[in-house]
Amino acid sequence: MKMLFALALLLMLAACGGSNSSGSPKPLSEPLLRFIAIGDTGTGKDGDPSHLQYEVAAMMKQVCAQRGCDFAVLAGDNMYEKGVEGVSDPLFEDAFELPYGDLGIPFYVALGNHDNSMSDIGEGAQNAKGDFQVQYTEVSPSGRWKMPERFYTQSFASRAGDADFVQLFTLDSSPISHFFDDVSPQWSGEALDAYILGQATFMQEQLAASSAHWKIALAHHPYVSNGPHGNAGQFDEGTNPDPCIGAGPLRLSDSCRGEAYKAFLEATICNEVDLFIAGHDHELYWLRPSPGCGKTQQIVSGAGAKSREVFDATRNEAYFQLGMSWGFFWIELRGDRLVGAAYALYPDGTPYNADDAGRPLPVFEQVLTKQP
């Protein structure tokens, strides 16, 4: 399976010899937070049997019951195929409140291209729609939907009360990379430039000022991915049809390959955050830190409802990658260590790995130590 482990690392799981038979349990005061990383969830129950949002949500509930969850991050494309028409759009209930409302944890949400679109292809040309998802934060019946602005940061204390244990930096990536330009005055020309630069400046300032032990970035578009959308700067190259290409070789939007977005990430979160969580591609990837983005670990978790095949499995070196499945990552931050586990479903909605009682087990898990 999938299970593309970084073997050299995993062979060093344990040192032999010096076992501690007296067993000194770790102090309970170790700072600790656990969360779900999921994306591209927003199908609701649309009748398509290949869309498993509710089945993935059911697995999340089971994993959270087993291992604990303090919050979730939602990596965009929250409302397929073309966003919502207002805060009372029934898709909020179908694609968020019903599957996740009773999990009892807040969801910190980023915007994706489909959240800002006027057509099913998710061209990203109607950014005004994304504002409804910001406004929904105030009216979500469960109160679990958290998108205070289109981009924002959020700090988390650990369970033991350590303030600033984790800080989340949520980006608004679709205005920086989309298939088709938004021609409205607020989202084109100088206004768009100002918006993007404002976001970059905000993130740079927030990152510089952050005293958080763990810094995590969240966006819809990845920096690197082995899926059809691929790496920022080369988004969708080699796909057929290529959503960047209109008539002939002309690009429909200057932004669609993501060159500016790549630069944006390298100027903001790269090497500054410990972990970058994205979606957009409907597979599960935990990729090694990438040249150009420093120490930052790269997770793509866009299989929250849809699944797709990996496009180029050797494009970026992976600790783990899995296509043709559905699922999410569960992440635990514990002191200086990060435990990451991937959970995946069969097409019939049952877990690909489960114990005899049917409780989901990870299809991949590893432990990393925080890099300075």
Added chain:
Amino acid sequence: MGRRKSRRGVSRRSFLRRLGFGGAAVGVAAAASGAAVSIAGQNTRQAAISQAQSPFQHGVASGDPLNDALIIWTRVSVAGDLPCDVSWELSGSPAFEGLVAQGVVTADADRDHTVKIDVTGLAAATTYYYRFRALEFVSPVGRGRTLPEGSVDHLRLAVLSCASIPHGFFNAYRRVAERADLDCVIHLGDYIYEYGNDGYGSNVQAGGRIYEPGHEMVSLSDYRQRHAQYKRDLDLQRCHQQHPFICVWDDHEFTNDAWRGGAENHNEGEGDWATRAGIALQAYSEWMPIRLPESGNRARIYRQFQFGDLLDLIMLDTRFVGRDQQVAGSLPEQIPGLGGFGFVDAGEIASEGRELLGDAQSQFLRSALTTSASRWRVLGQQIMFGQLKLVGEPNALNLANPGGQGGVFLNTDQWDGYPRAREQLWRILRGDQGASAVDNVVVLTGDIHTAWSMDITEDPNNPAAYNPQSGEGSMAVEFVATSVSSPGLDEVRELGEEGLRVENPHMKYVNLREHGYLLLDISAERCQGEHWFVDSIAGPSRGERLAAAHFTVSGENRLQSSAAASSPKANPPALAPYEGIPR
């Protein structure tokens, strides 16, 4: 607390400049590599925060059951070359209520920290559960069953082969793992593949499945890493956990189209063949739950298993230990549809001296067949035994080599390419050297990624020698198990399969497109082979179906079609509990 963004007006040019567009990236270290990441090293279970810290990442396995013994296997992942004590225990109960046997062994770098124990003194026809402990971690619980002795009325075996990682998911292994009533699993080889990520399957890489290491395995470290990767496959681990395996290798445990002196895929720059073959043998011996029939001789894996009075299972090595080099197809390129790969039984291929088994193994096989007193004799071996002809003709029409086989053959790498060696085996089955005929022989085959059921006869296209309707003239039967994941010939479709059956009337079933396993159900009255296919290898999937079932009635030595799947055993022993890798 949420913090609000700020907005400022700035031109696009300054935005790009400030982002460092066209210049050096801002604030980013250029270097990023594995060295920047470290796995948290935890020595003890008490301190572990993740199952990923267990040393038992490669699961457990059992194999080569006898009526009083069973091989149990695991591997511990430890840092560096340090030796590590591993304790083991075996019980008749999945909850380990009462131990039957236990011990401690030391895993060391000489064996790549693999652990293999031949647990002896066991009771026959008994299901045992086993587990290991190291570094205060406990392994998953494995399950294995000893062979029966005396009177045996029912056996069920799964037969698998050919598991290419990039071509697809090992759903077939999981389906077999779920069958609680199997006596054991027979693996006919191509358990691993040697290629790198630019080789066989690189155009598929289903679900992102790629090889470790990323290059073709050549060194000992490469072969060990590849075995280790396979042993981490979720579905293969589950299968090993529940069933003892009886394995033989095929070519890809070495490299493609191996023979005793070389291989098609052993090339310049990859060292001498003896060294590479020795490496392959070492890694196989370390990583597979196999008992060497001659201590210290890793090259010999042909061996025998007795299932009471019902079955003698004879495992052969038609690949490596005695095989002469394959001969290229003899038909000229110009012959449409056949040129370049078809061949006839004449010339070098037809020569008397060409060996497939070698002398010692041939003697072993003759003895095993002629002395067997069981109801059934099953040959577990690699390559297709029956004829596979592109053009079916009776033997009498072989004018180039009178007395040889008739027609045009397809594949020189199977028994067709060693016709005189096959005739030796036919003579044993018909009875020679004063011995009587050997009845109730069932040949099991892997290697070619496709599913077949056929009668075995010397002259299948001669109606006077073999009657395809009644099966009269057949001396044995063969079941070819399809692959776990390696590709068949999807493009041939049903029409091509029907065409092959027309040219090869001894073939009762041909499927060149699907993947799965063979289920062998044996009673005193009959032996039935069932081709079970999984619904997909493109991703994780749960579906399977019975595609075809054929049986041979004791004493008849020919196949008949069966309308129904065989019945599972009543009250099978409990499966081993599965909890993932316990923390």
